[in-house]
Amino acid sequence: MSxxxxxxxxxxxxxxxxxxxxxxxxxxxxxxxxxxxxGLGGLAKKQLRKVFxxxxxxxxxxxxxxxxxxxxxxxxxxxxxxxxxxxEVEYMGSYAELRGLHMSEAYATSLDLSFDVRGGxxxxxxxxxxxxxxxxxMTIHMLRVFFTGAFRKPRxxxxxxxxxxxQLGIVEGFAGYSLPDDLLSGTGLRIAEGIMRSVPVVGSYxxxxxFGGEFPGDDIIxxxxxxxxxxxxxxxxxxxAAHMLLLVYHKHTQWPGPGRTNNNVVGFPLMPVYMxxxxxxxxxxxxxxxxxxxxxxxxxxxMYGPYNPSQVTAGSQPDWYMGWLDGGLRLMLPWxxxxxxxxxxxxxxxxxxxxxxxxxxxxxxxxxIERWITGDKREHHLLERPRNQxxxxxxxxxxxxxxxxxxxxxxxDVIATQFSLSINTVIVFMRFAVIIGPVLAFIIARRxxxxxxxxxxxxxxxxxETGVIVRSPEGSYSEIHAPIDPSRAYSLTTHERRVPLExxxxxxxxxxxxxxxxxxxxxxxxxxxxxxxxxxKPTTAEIEEAAHHAQHNGHGADGLDGRExxxxxxxxxxxxxxxxxSSESDSSSSSAKR
Amino acid sequence: xKKLSTHRRHPLAGLVVVLLGLVVAGSLYAAVRPAAADxxxxxxTDLIAEGRELFVVGCASCHxxxxxxxxxxxxSNNGPSLIGVGAAAVDFQVETGRMPMARPDxxxxxxxxxxxxxxxxxxxxxxxxxxxxxxxxxxxxxxTEGASVARGGExxxxxxxxxxxxxxxxxxxxxxxxxxxxxxxxxxxxxEAIVTGPQQMPVFSWLEPQDRKDIIxxxxxxxxxxxxxxxxxxxxxxxxxxxxxxxxxxxxLVLASVWxxxxxxxxxxxxxx
Numbered sequence: 001m002s003x004x005x006x007x008x009x010x011x012x013x014x015x016x017x018x019x020x021x022x023x024x025x026x027x028x029x030x031x032x033x034x035x036x037x038x039g040l041g042g043l044a045k046k047q048l049r050k051v052f053x054x055x056x057x058x059x060x061x062x063x064x065x066x067x068x069x070x071x072x073x074x075x076x077x078x079x080x081x082x083x084x085x086x087x088e089v090e091y092m093g094s095y096a097e098l099r100g101l102h103m104s105e106a107y108a109t110s111l112d113l114s115f116d117v118r119g120g121x122x123x124x125x126x127x128x129x130x131x132x133x134x135x136x137x138m139t140i141h142m143l144r145v146f147f148t149g150a151f152r153k154p155r156x157x158x159x160x161x162x163x164x165x166x167q168l169g170i171v172e173g174f175a176g177y178s179l180p181d182d183l184l185s186g187t188g189l190r191i192a193e194g195i196m197r198s199v200p201v202v203g204s205y206x207x208x209x210x211f212g213g214e215f216p217g218d219d220i221i222x223x224x225x226x227x228x229x230x231x232x233x234x235x236x237x238x239x240x241a242a243h244m245l246l247l248v249y250h251k252h253t254q255w256p257g258p259g260r261t262n263n264n265v266v267g268f269p270l271m272p273v274y275m276x277x278x279x280x281x282x283x284x285x286x287x288x289x290x291x292x293x294x295x296x297x298x299x300x301x302x303m304y305g306p307y308n309p310s311q312v313t314a315g316s317q318p319d320w321y322m323g324w325l326d327g328g329l330r331l332m333l334p335w336x337x338x339x340x341x342x343x344x345x346x347x348x349x350x351x352x353x354x355x356x357x358x359x360x361x362x363x364x365x366x367x368x369i370e371r372w373i374t375g376d377k378r379e380h381h382l383l384e385r386p387r388n389q390x391x392x393x394x395x396x397x398x399x400x401x402x403x404x405x406x407x408x409x410x411x412x413d414v415i416a417t418q419f420s421l422s423i424n425t426v427i428v429f430m431r432f433a434v435i436i437g438p439v440l441a442f443i444i445a446r447r448x449x450x451x452x453x454x455x456x457x458x459x460x461x462x463x464x465e466t467g468v469i470v471r472s473p474e475g476s477y478s479e480i481h482a483p484i485d486p487s488r489a490y491s492l493t494t495h496e497r498r499v500p501l502e503x504x505x506x507x508x509x510x511x512x513x514x515x516x517x518x519x520x521x522x523x524x525x526x527x528x529x530x531x532x533x534x535x536x537k538p539t540t541a542e543i544e545e546a547a548h549h550a551q552h553n554g555h556g557a558d559g560l561d562g563r564e565x566x567x568x569x570x571x572x573x574x575x576x577x578x579x580x581x582s583s584e585s586d587s588s589s590s591s592a593k594r
Numbered sequence: 595x596k597k598l599s600t601h602r603r604h605p606l607a608g609l610v611v612v613l614l615g616l617v618v619a620g621s622l623y624a625a626v627r628p629a630a631a632d633x634x635x636x637x638x639t640d641l642i643a644e645g646r647e648l649f650v651v652g653c654a655s656c657h658x659x660x661x662x663x664x665x666x667x668x669x670s671n672n673g674p675s676l677i678g679v680g681a682a683a684v685d686f687q688v689e690t691g692r693m694p695m696a697r698p699d700x701x702x703x704x705x706x707x708x709x710x711x712x713x714x715x716x717x718x719x720x721x722x723x724x725x726x727x728x729x730x731x732x733x734x735x736x737x738t739e740g741a742s743v744a745r746g747g748e749x750x751x752x753x754x755x756x757x758x759x760x761x762x763x764x765x766x767x768x769x770x771x772x773x774x775x776x777x778x779x780x781x782x783x784x785x786e787a788i789v790t791g792p793q794q795m796p797v798f799s800w801l802e803p804q805d806r807k808d809i810i811x812x813x814x815x816x817x818x819x820x821x822x823x824x825x826x827x828x829x830x831x832x833x834x835x836x837x838x839x840x841x842x843x844x845x846x847l848v849l850a851s852v853w854x855x856x857x858x859x860x861x862x863x864x865x866x867x
Contacts, residue, residue: 054855055855056851056852056853056854056855056856057851057855058855059851059854059855060848060851062851063844063847063848063851096743096744096815097743097744097747097812097815097816097819098744098747099744100744101744101747101748114822114823115822121822121823122823125823125824129839129843132835132836132839132843133839133843133844133847136839136840136843136844137844137847140844140848183751183755183760184760184831184832277854280854281850281851281854284847284850284854285847285850288843288846288847288850289843292838292839292842292843293824294824295824295825296823296824296825296827296835296838296842297821297822297823297824297825297826297827298823298835299832299835300761300822300823300826300829302822303760303761303816303829304760305747305748305751305760308751308752310752311751311752311755311756312755312756313751313755313756313759313760313831314755314756314757314758314759314760314764314765314766314773315759315760315763315765315830315831315833316831317831317832317833318832319832319835319836320832320835320836320839320840323832323833323836410833411833412766413765413766414766414830414831414833414834416766416770416772417764417765417766417772418830420770421770422700422768422769422770423766423767423768423769423770424768424769424770425770
């Protein structure tokens with residue numbers, strides 16, 4: 001087996017003919033023609049050989065990318081027929097249940113799209129499902145990045161760009177949800193207007209500014225349309241480009257393993273492997289979206305009817321990504337106070353404005369907070385398993401729990417009717433659960449991670465349980481443990497041994513107290529909390545000792561999978577991030593220097 | 595007797611004894627319980643008398659012997675007074691199985707009816723005889739001939755959807771009460787509900803007879819119309835859509851990414867190892 005091929009970063013200006021075989025390939029002439037004029041050959045040669053590591057969880061962000069592409073494609077189709085106008089028209093289309101009613105042109109053209117434009121309903125439903133999938137996939141992609149520590153230096157900025165994408169995606173989705181001007185979207189806009197009004201002092205001014213007067217007015221749909229089809233998609237596109245350029249510049253993170261270090265990327269080149277994988281994945285995402293659009297009804301605007309401020313329907317909910325904010329509104333206590341003649345609606349302001357700010361504030365600050373607590377200022381390109389960062393995992397689990405509970409609370413009426421519960425009971429339960437649940441989740445997830453650390457240590461030191469029970473001559477039974485695969489042992493022990501920060505010397509030689517000690521003490525305490533109870537990974541000496549012990553007690557599994565007893569000793573050599581690259585690598589895999 | 599003593603410790607002995615006990619108790623009850631009156635009389639007074647008989651047996655324990663209602667010490671009603679509710683209320687509550695209630699609860703659910711049509715007519719005649727109230731609607735009051743579906747939709751959205759949901763799928767009210775789904779409710783019962791306001795429902799006195807017909811026509815059209823765009827997912831709005839988006843959509847895409855991630859250029863080699 002050969003060592004992994006290493007492509008160096010520098011590529012000289014390309015000579016197009018150099019790589020062409022003796023018999024010219026079909027189309028080579030056209031490619032040469034283009035290259036002579038655009039000079040993209042050099043760039044392409046470098047980027048097409050770009051190496052990406054292989055893991056399923058690295059493809060979650062791709063779902064978001066492809067659903068965004070579907071959104072652009074279906075959105076262009078919809079914009080050809082949709083008229084963003086609130087002018088009153090009489091509907092004379094083919095949906096008889098609404099024929100003859102007066103409605104806005106926006107709603108009438110949405111109905112035309114659903115019933116009179118060939119393929120229009122499918123496109124509308126695919127657009128809506130793709131929007132739901134776009135935000136859902138961004139969310140799970142973000143969770144993957146969070147729980148594996150992929151947001152650490154040098155990727156903090158990309159993390160923040162990702163958060164901006166998620167936020168803009170939410171606003172973009174809400175704008176789209178509001179455009180058809182049906183009863184549900186009007187109700188949603190009314191709630192958005194209520195949240196605007198909850199801003200102290202200037203709330204009513206903001207509302208009048210946004211709606212061009214009293215709600216609903218006749219400006220909001222054209223305005224939202226511009227935001228929905230021009231402003232936000234432009235911003236999203238730009239940020240997606242920045243997100244991906246940074247990904248290329250930083251190179252993708254990888255899971256630790258034999259041959260994978262902080263200084264290389266082990267994986268497969270973009271061309272042909274990832275071209276095929278990513279291209280294929282687009283068609284899978286498209287297929288799933290098309291199936292959902294064809295088989296599952298979403299946002300049946302013809303049932304909601306045209307928006308009329310005097311009407312409302314049971315089960316008025318926003319799309320899922322706003323559900324947790326709606327849940328906050330539904331759970332909030334009815335607090336209101338009057339200050340200097342101004343009413344402050346805490347009941348709307350805290351959940352309506354505060355929750356969104358809290359979520360994105362905490363998420364945006366998180367990489368910097370963690371960095372400060374751990375004092376880790378190095379670059380990281382190797383991912384961490386969630387179990388090896390129990391405190392981060394605990395916080396993540398707490399966040400997911402709080403979000404999930406608020407989200408469930410947003411559907412409290414549907415939960416009440418479907419499970420025959422009292423809606424009041426659901427609300428009271430949720431009010432407590434939203435506070436207690438995250439704390440429990442933190443404790444459970446953290447202890448769980450620590451137990452898994454212990455399990456890993458056990459695996460490395462004593463091997464895996466073979467399930468083979470032997471009876472000794474004395475009659476006692478014991479289970480044979482066999483040493484685990486060396487590469488697995490390497491992966492399990494390659495993370496760092498972490499020590500909490502210490503407070504530096506309290507005073508210098510002259511007895512002058514060091515400045516900023518109080519802050520440092522807090523930091524040391526936080527760092528101790530961060531790494532408390534961490535199970536230390538086994539040292540080389542411990543592993544050798546364990547292997548030795550196993551040999552003497554006849555614990556080893558001779559010939560169990562054709563491995564020798566002393567394999568355990570060999571394992572010791574792979575502990576601690578030693579560069580152990582050549583023997584496991586594959587001729588087809590390549591690694592690029594960072 | 596020997597047989598009994600040998601089998602009394604059999605594992606099934608206890609079960610047999612319980613079964614025997616139930617059979618005996620059940621037969622005794624069937625023999626002793628008051629026989630249901632059968633409705634065969636023709637004149638009004640007979641009908642009312644028969645209704646009263648039925649009322650005393652089946653309804654009086656909650657509504658009082660003279661349908662005056664029973665007030666609890668706490669101030670709440672054990673059963674409300676039925677004086678003046680009219681025949682329409684009786685017809686609605688009993689025919690849809692809501693009355694008699696299976697147990698005291700915040701709201702009576704729709705269930706299989708307990709009384710025959712004749713018995714319901716007798717009960718209705720008795721309650722109607724106490725004080726004037728809405729009568730059972732005649733068929734022409736709920737026939738949808740010449741009714742306007744679009745107009746009915748407007749009335750439905752203005753008056754009904756706030757509780758019953760845009761598709762008539764029902765919705766939650768406070769303290770475990772709810773607006774029931776409207777699917778499968780007969781036009782007669784819809785008119786009766788609008789004019790009598792059963793359970794938590796208000797009386798929609800401002801709806802003219804024509805408005806009610808239009809609403810019925812709209813509801814019938816909702817039931818008849820095909821599911822445009824695929825399965826309506828219970829017509830519960832974005833909550834079920836989100837559930838499907840996550841479980842079905844993202845779920846299957848994550849599975850697809852696991853599949854792609856595990857099947858690459860190396861997949862074949864892995865298997866050989």
